Amino acid sequence: MKKALSLLLVLVMCFGFMSIASAEEALPEVVVYMMGDKPADADMVMEKVNEILKAELGCTMSMNFIGWADWGTAYQLLLTGGNKIDLIYNASWASDKDYARQGAFMDLTDLVEEHAPELWDMIPMEAWDFATLPTEKGDIIYCIPTAYVNYTSGGILYRIDLCEKYGLPAPDSIENAYLYQKGIKENCPEMFANMDGGTRSYEILALDHMYLYHDTTVGVMIGSVKEEGEEPSWTKVEKYISPDNEWFLKELQIAKEWADAGFWDRNLISNPIDGVGDYFNEGVVAMSYNGLNIDKYSGAIGTVHASHPDWKIGFVPYGLKQGYVSYSSPTQDATAIPITAEHPELALKVMELIYTNEELHQLFAYGIKDYHYTLDENGAYVATDAAANFGQYAMNTWAWKRTDFFLEGATTEEGKIVDEIKAKMAEATPLMPCSFSFDRGPVEAKVAAVEQVITQYLTPLRYGLTDNLEADLAIFFEKANAAGLQEVQDEFIRQYEEYCIANGIK
Incomplete structure (x- = not known):
């Protein structure tokens, strides 16, 4: 009887464990x-x-x-x-x-x-x-x-310690960005000045020239400010990718100048990377401007310090020099x-x-x-060595932020810089986001054709890969206009102007 009871208990336990395992799998x-x-x-x-x-x-x-x-x-x-x-x-x-x-x-x-x-x-x-x-x-x-x-103004991440060591300027203007990279190339031949290349070459212009919105697919810009004292306006819309737009031409001229100077690998176009990632943290590059903002800079501080406690990194936000700061859209x-x-x-x-x-x-x-x-004793975030494998928002959960759950960073020299930049941003004129969205439907086929032309003929120019910019640019516009660039831009402008009227934007 005892043997039978023992066998029954064993069977019950086995089936119980099987049920738990099945529930886990289910x-x-x-x-x-x-x-x-x-x-x-x-x-x-x-x-x-x-x-x-x-x-x-x-x-x-x-x-x-x-x-x-x-x-x-x-x-x-x-x-x-x-x-x-x-x-x-x-x-x-x-x-x-x-x-x-x-x-x-x-x-x-x-x-x-x-x-x-x-x-x-x-x-x-x-x-x-x-x-x-x-x-x-x-x-x-x-x-x-x-x-x-929060503030969404882009900007440039750079190495303060290298500026101090070699007497280089912070990349806070187009001219100084060139001099900074030139100094990196001369003093640190094992590094690239940057590895963002043409991924966002148009953003470099924002050091001296700001704008409210830029549709990079169709090449239309809203609220550009080109003259000192000029105020950005949501009603100012213009064709950016145009042979008549001086800033578009300047973008490509800068890209060629930087590529010819060897600031990035000329093979970069076939393998674009995120300059804020391992390449910056490992000391391969000294500058990045690909999709940055003050929050990403703040997060990078802890990640970089986990591997390089002797480094000092800085951030130059766009628009602040002109007295404006952009807020992100929800x-x-x-x-x-x-x-x-x-x-x-x-x-x-x-x-x-x-x-x-x-x-x-x-x-x-x-x-x-x-x-x-x-x-730390104040409840502030302090990165450990393991943060090199999982820094702040390493999981890319940028959309899952709750302000009152944030951990303040422990006081560091860069942390003070973050506070100083945010204080200046708080004093700047805020630029609120716009909810306009271009409906490609009426020109869908033309948009697709223009995108292909941009990828094939314009992207290399944005990486500075040209021996004759004027000739190659003429070829691009010939192909782009044949694909429907003008019609796409005109449709964008038509929709946007209707949006402004409907929403009382003046």
């Missing part, structure tokens, strides 16, 4: 895609994330990354290939409204308030308005906008639920938990406490 998985490269310690952090998600929501998360190399094609394939994705990073700079018009994203109008009421209440209504898009079927909320709106960093999502309601609950659970938020933002970072 947990729904929220599939997430972020824009950017995967940090070295991502899997380690995700183990901690999933411990919380299992306990709180009975699910797990699969975090995937869309690397910067050819991200546009990869992003398009993910959204058009029927992939089961529950949450995906989206942004105004990544054609978010175009994808929304094409039906790539789920309409969240009735879902958020029902399944994530705290999230709905936490994000300001103005932000939800930015995430609302008129369509043929009516207005839709196509994404979860960020609750964090959809500049956002999160969408693709129409192919398998768990849309659960995905919303996960987003709500990220915004309301401080421990979960900090894992995504800073990594594992007491491993990737510690807190």
Whole structure:
């Protein structure tokens, strides 16, 4: 009898363990895609994330990354290939409204308030308005906008310690940016001055010339300021990619001058990189201007110091010299639920938990406490050596920021610079974002053709890869005009002027 009872207990325990294992395997998985490269310690952090998600929501998360190399094609394939994705990073700079018009994203109008009421209440209504898009079927909320709106003015990351060592100027003007890079090339031959090249060559102009908005696909600029004392205006719209635009021509002249001077690898065009990443941290490059802002500079301080405590890095924000500072749009960093999502309601609950659970938020933002970072006596963030493998926002969760969960950085020399820059920004005239979005529909085929021409004929010029700029530029405009550049730009301007009239913008 005892043997039979023992056997029964063993069988019960075995089936019990099998049930637990089956339940573990049966947990729904929220599939997430972020824009950017995967940090070295991502899997380690995700183990901690999933411990919380299992306990709180009975699910797990699969975090995937869309690397910067050819991200546009990869992003398009993910959204058009029927992939089961529950949450995906989206942004105004990544054609978010175009994808929304094409039906790539789920309409969240009735879902958020029902399944994530705290999230709905936490994000300001103005932000939800930015995430609302008129369509043929009516207005839709196509994404979860960020609750964090901050200075978005781009700028240049550089090495203060090298300036001090070699007597170089900070790259705070076009002329000084040239002299800084020239000094790097002469004194540090093992380094490249920068490895951003033509990825954002037009941004360099912002050192001396600011603008409110630039549609890089169709080459139209809004609110440019070219003369000292001139004020930016949302009603000023012009064709930037034009043989008559002096600043467009200057952009290409600067690119050629810098390329000819050897400031970047001439093979860079075939392998564009993110200069804020490993190449800057490893000392391969001394300057970066690709998609930077004051927050990314602040985050880079901890990452760089983990590997190079003797370095000092600085940041030159665009527009501040002219007395202006730009604020980000709530959809500049956002999160969408693709129409192919398998768990849309659960995905919303996960987003709500990220915004309301401080421990979960900090894992995504800073990594594992007491491993990737510690807190000093004032509760400020202090990077450890492990931060080299997971620095601040290394998971690229820029759209998942909650201000009152932020950790202040411990006081460093660069930290004081951040405070000084932010103080100057606070005194500058704020430039609020515009919700206009160009509808490519009427000229879709021409836009696609123009994009191909830009990639084939203009991008090399933006990397300075030309022996005869005037001749190669003439070829570009011949091809671009044949593809429909003028019609596309005219359509953009027509839509924008109608938008200004409809919204009382004067």
